Amino acid sequence: MTKPTDRNATTSFIKKTLGTDSIEPTLTPLPTHSNTTFEKKPRLSPSKSRKREIPEGLWNKCPQCETLLYDKEIDLNLKVCHLCQHHFAIGARERINFLVETCSFTEMDANLVSLDPLNFPAYADKLARDQKSGTSKDAVVTGIGKIGLHKVALGVMDFSFLGGSMGSVVGEKLTRLIEAGTEKKLPVIIVSTSGGARMYEGMFSLMQMAKTCGALAYHAKNRLPFISVLTDPTFAGVMASFATVGDLILAEPAARIGFAGARVIKDTTQSELPPGFQTSEFLLEHGLIDAIVARKDMKSALEFYLDFLMTGHQKASSHSK
Numbered sequence: 001m002t003k004p005t006d007r008n009a010t011t012s013f014i015k016k017t018l019g020t021d022s023i024e025p026t027l028t029p030l031p032t033h034s035n036t037t038f039e040k041k042p043r044l045s046p047s048k049s050r051k052r053e054i055p056e057g058l059w060n061k062c063p064q065c066e067t068l069l070y071d072k073e074i075d076l077n078l079k080v081c082h083l084c085q086h087h088f089a090i091g092a093r094e095r096i097n098f099l100v101e102t103c104s105f106t107e108m109d110a111n112l113v114s115l116d117p118l119n120f121p122a123y124a125d126k127l128a129r130d131q132k133s134g135t136s137k138d139a140v141v142t143g144i145g146k147i148g149l150h151k152v153a154l155g156v157m158d159f160s161f162l163g164g165s166m167g168s169v170v171g172e173k174l175t176r177l178i179e180a181g182t183e184k185k186l187p188v189i190i191v192s193t194s195g196g197a198r199m200y201e202g203m204f205s206l207m208q209m210a211k212t213c214g215a216l217a218y219h220a221k222n223r224l225p226f227i228s229v230l231t232d233p234t235f236a237g238v239m240a241s242f243a244t245v246g247d248l249i250l251a252e253p254a255a256r257i258g259f260a261g262a263r264v265i266k267d268t269t270q271s272e273l274p275p276g277f278q279t280s281e282f283l284l285e286h287g288l289i290d291a292i293v294a295r296k297d298m299k300s301a302l303e304f305y306l307d308f309l310m311t312g313h314q315k316a317s318s319h320s321k
């Protein structure tokens with residue numbers, strides 16, 4: 001250990017060089033009370049943190065305007081923030097409820113469930129988890145309902161079920177819906193929200209892209225309209241198949257829509273992406289979608305478009321007879 005006399009010698013040498021009296025000694029003195037400073041700091045227990053004071057499931061923070069919103073208030077406004085119009089995610093059944101006329105919806109293939117063809121690790125558990133926590137057995141609800149005066153074949157995807165991914169069941173349910181629409185001469189409406197093809201089913205998922213588009217091609221051959229509604233987020237395999245082949249493509253405001261994610265595109269092209277890239281507004285400006293429709297206006301907009309599209313269909317049918 002350094003003697004006090006040595007320390008003074010060092011200090012006086014530096015004093016001379018720098019011309020200051022307040023210089024610190026170059027050797028750090030040993031702490032006289034070791035291991036006490038940090039141990040005595042009071043720590044907040046989790047139960048005292050502010051977050052816990054807000055009861056869970058009652059309030060939701062709007063990610064856009066950061067206002068705390070009462071859950072019931074959001075529900076009453078079709079899961080849209082009344083201050084900034086941010087559209088929150090909404091379940092398939094809730095969406096169907098506000099799109100179709102009361103009690104007019106008959107569900108199809110409600111009990112169709114996915115197998116685990118590749119024995120993919122944890123897939124069966126994830127399926128069971130989402131089937132238990134959600135209200136349907138896979139990521140899409142399909143059926144025949146009425147919008148305004150029109151009977152429609154309606155499919156609505158649900159992002160809360162495995163990210164709305166398209167596996168065999170989603171593809172099969174949509175294909176059966178489209179085929180039912182063709183058979184009954186009904187327009188088809190599909191509301192999409194999806195992260196893409198379901199990787200747990202590998203190629204079986206990719207095959208759904210061709211299958212759904214094949215059914216839609218046959219539906220179109222029968223001069224029947226298909227309206228595709230894109231909601232936040234719609235990506236990858238779904239965007240690369242049925243979601244972009246609509247006679248009319250609508251989207252909710254500020255929905256993220258694209259094929260590959262922005263980061264992947266940026267890394268691949270090594271270029272800066274324009275502002276607002278992969279949003280509804282950007283895609284409307286560049287011609288991929290036909291209109292942006294707010295959730296509260298979606299039902300009336302669909303009624304309006306169906307009036308127009310089905311009138312054309314009826315005229316075409318009568319001409320071909």
Ligand SMILES: [Zn+2]
Binds near residue numbers: 062066082084085
């Ligand atoms: Zn908001």
